Amino acid sequence: MKIRSALSMIGVLFLFAIVSACGQGGAPAGSAAAPDPDTPEGRAFLAFQYRQAVMRVAANKSAAVGAMARGEVPVDEAAFAKAVNDLHAVAGMMGEGFMPQGAPEGSRALPEIWTNWADFEAKAAALTTATQALADATRTGGFAAASPLVQSTVQNCGGCHRTYRMRTEE
Numbered sequence: 137m138k139i140r141s142a143l144s145m146i147g148v149l150f151l152f153a154i155v156s157a158c159g160q161g162g163a164p165a166g167s168a169a170a171p172d173p174d175t176p177e178g179r180a181f182l183a184f185q186y187r188q189a190v191m192r193v194a195a196n197k198s199a200a201v202g203a204m205a206r207g208e209v210p211v212d213e214a215a216f217a218k219a220v221n222d223l224h225a226v227a228g229m230m231g232e233g234f235m236p237q238g239a240p241e242g243s244r245a246l247p248e249i250w251t252n253w254a255d256f257e258a259k260a261a262a263l264t265t266a267t268q269a270l271a272d273a274t275r276t277g278g279f280a281a282a283s284p285l286v287q288s289t290v291q292n293c294g295g296c297h298r299t300y301r302m303r304t305e306e
């Protein structure tokens with residue numbers, strides 16, 4: 137498991153390396169050019185891009201799961217099970233997105249992540265434990281068994297953001 141996620145991290149970094157190797161075209165129009173991936177700044181930037189991608193997928197999947205649990209969209213057992221499994225997979229990819237450490241421009245990662253690394257990892261692990269329970273309940277009892285666990289599962293997101301993600305200006 138650890139090795140597999142390390143490999144997936146390497147895969148993502150490799151893709152980013154290819155994209156940035158394509159020159160100025162690698163950076164979206166209007167944004168600053170990505171730093172050289174062979175420098176510490178470059179590696180911190182790639183980790184930032186990786187975790188943004190992972191967090192955005194997590195947001196998409198938890199929105200799909202939450203909408204059904206709240207009765208906002210009709211229950212579709214297959215779609216629910218897929219979103220739950222995807223959410224669990226992506227939860228397990230979060231922690232590695234914060235290594236190597238660093239908060240490049242645009243990042244909302246707070247320095248406490250790295251000064252309280254054990255607690256940060258514990259919060260990431262708590263999410264994975266919760267998504268595992270959700271996936272297990274879905275497999276054995278479908279939506280009916282899993283939906284009561286949805287709210288407490290996604291509370292893990294806010295539980296980490298409150299401490300470790302910079303607030304946006306309100």
Ligand code: HEC
Nearest residue numbers: 188191194195198243244245259260263292293296300301
């Ligand atoms: C262990 C801590 C932790 C957990 C658990 C966590 N997040 Fe995050 N999340 C962060 C941090 C820190 C950032 C800021 C990262 C940065 O900007 O460098 C972030 C950023 C985000 C972002 C903004 C991404 C962007 O576009 O910049 C979204 C959306 C998000 N998280 C959704 C979620 C959802 C949904 C969950 C739960 C399913 C979740 N997160 C669980 C720590 C966590």
